[in-house]
Every structure is written in structure tokens, then in C-alpha cells.
Amino acid sequence: MNRKGLLPKLFIITLTYFVLGFVSILFANLALLCMALPFILLAKAKKKVWCQNYCPRASLLTVAGKKKNWRKNPALITSGKLRRIMLWYFGLNLLFITGSTVQVALGRMEAMPYIRLFIAIELFSLPQLLTVQTPLFLIHLSYRFYGMMASTTILALVLSRLYRPRIWCAACPIGTLSDALLKARRV
Ligand code: SF4
Numbered sequence: 038m039n040r041k042g043l044l045p046k047l048f049i050i051t052l053t054y055f056v057l058g059f060v061s062i063l064f065a066n067l068a069l070l071c072m073a074l075p076f077i078l079l080a081k082a083k084k085k086v087w088c089q090n091y092c093p094r095a096s097l098l099t100v101a102g103k104k105k106n107w108r109k110n111p112a113l114i115t116s117g118k119l120r121r122i123m124l125w126y127f128g129l130n131l132l133f134i135t136g137s138t139v140q141v142a143l144g145r146m147e148a149m150p151y152i153r154l155f156i157a158i159e160l161f162s163l164p165q166l167l168t169v170q171t172p173l174f175l176i177h178l179s180y181r182f183y184g185m186m187a188s189t190t191i192l193a194l195v196l197s198r199l200y201r202p203r204i205w206c207a208a209c210p211i212g213t214l215s216d217a218l219l220k221a222r223r224v
Pocket residue numbers: 075087088089092093094095205206207209210211212213
């Protein structure tokens with residue numbers, strides 16, 4: 038199957054990621070792979086191979102997004118404001134995730150074994166099909182990644198239904214950082 042034929046089906050990977058959280062929350066750490074792969078491919082090909090051919094989230098948004106009567110992009114998008122907000126959100130989130138996981142590992146903070154959306158909205162723990170003896174800091178880390186992936190996926194899906202399927206790509210931190218790296222290479 039060629040790569041163009043593959044992209045429309047890759048949304049299965051995103052759905053599988055969220056379902057695997059119910060098997061074991063430890064699978065949520067696969068988010069690290071999702072974050073690293075775009076940059077590994079970028080370094081190899083010197084272009085946004087991930088965004089163009091392999092991004093499961095782009096695939097999901099294409100499948101689930103509004104099909105017709107697209108609205109004009111909101112000023113939040115055209116001004117680049119949402120892009121900056123999301124970049125800050127992404128950076129701070131990674132900082133909080135790393136810091137809190139280290140604190141839990143050192144016994145200075147209690148683990149938070151539940152989903153939190155957009156850093157602040159506390160939800161619930163997921164029922165687990167597999168229970169593995171795992172250090173608490175790993176459970177904490179897994180829930181933080183799961184929450185981060187869930188938050189951005191929900192936001193991207195809402196935007197895709199309100200405006201157009203891949204409007205999220207204009208604010209996606211991975212896309213923004215990829216553009217910045219490509220630009221820096223050309224300077
Ligand atoms: S910009 Fe983000 S969501 Fe869009 S294709 Fe690239 S990595 Fe995927």
C-alpha cells in the first residue's frame with residue numbers, strides 16, 4: 038500500500054492508543070514515540086514527512102471533521118495566537134509532567150493516578166484490564182501523558198467539527214516546532 042493510501046487508515050492508531058489506556062495505563066507512554074517520530078523523520082528527510090504521510094491525528098481529523106460548509110478560520114487561528122498558546126501549553130505541560138514525575142519518584146509528592154484534562158480538569162482513573170506491579174511514578178507519568186493526548190485530541194476534534202478537518206494543524210505544537218526547525222536549517 039502506498040503512503041497516500043495508508044494515511045486515511047491511520048486514525049486507527051489514535052483510537053487504539055486511547056483504548057489501550059483501558060488495558061494498561063502504561064501504554065500511554067507511547068505518547069513519547071508519537072512526539073519523537075515526527076522529529077526523527079524530519080531529521081532524516083529534511084521535510085515534514087510525518088505531517089504529510091503518517092500522522093494518525095491528522096487522519097482522525099480528516100475522517101471525523103466537518104465535510105462541507107467550512108467556516109472561515111477564526112482570528113485566533115489566522116493571527117497565530119492559538120499557535121503560541123498551544124506552544125506554551127505544550128512546553129509547560131512537559132515541564133509539569135517531568136517535574137511532578139520526579140517529585141513522585143523521590144517521594145515528595147503523591148501520585149495522581151487519574152486523568153486530568155488541560156492540566157487543570159480532574160477526571161477519573163481508568164478501569165484496568167491488566168494490573169502490573171509498577172512504581173507509582175510510572176503510573177503518574179502514564180496518566181499525565183494520557184491526559185495530555187486526550188486534551189489536545191478533544192480540542193482538535195472540536196475545532197475540526199466547528200471549522201474544517203485539519204484546522205488543528207495550524208496550532209499543533211509538533212507542526213510549529215517542525216516548521217521552526219526547518220526554517221532554522223535554511224537560515
Ligand atoms: S501539524 Fe500536528 S496534527 Fe497536523 S499533521 Fe503535523 S503532527 Fe499531525
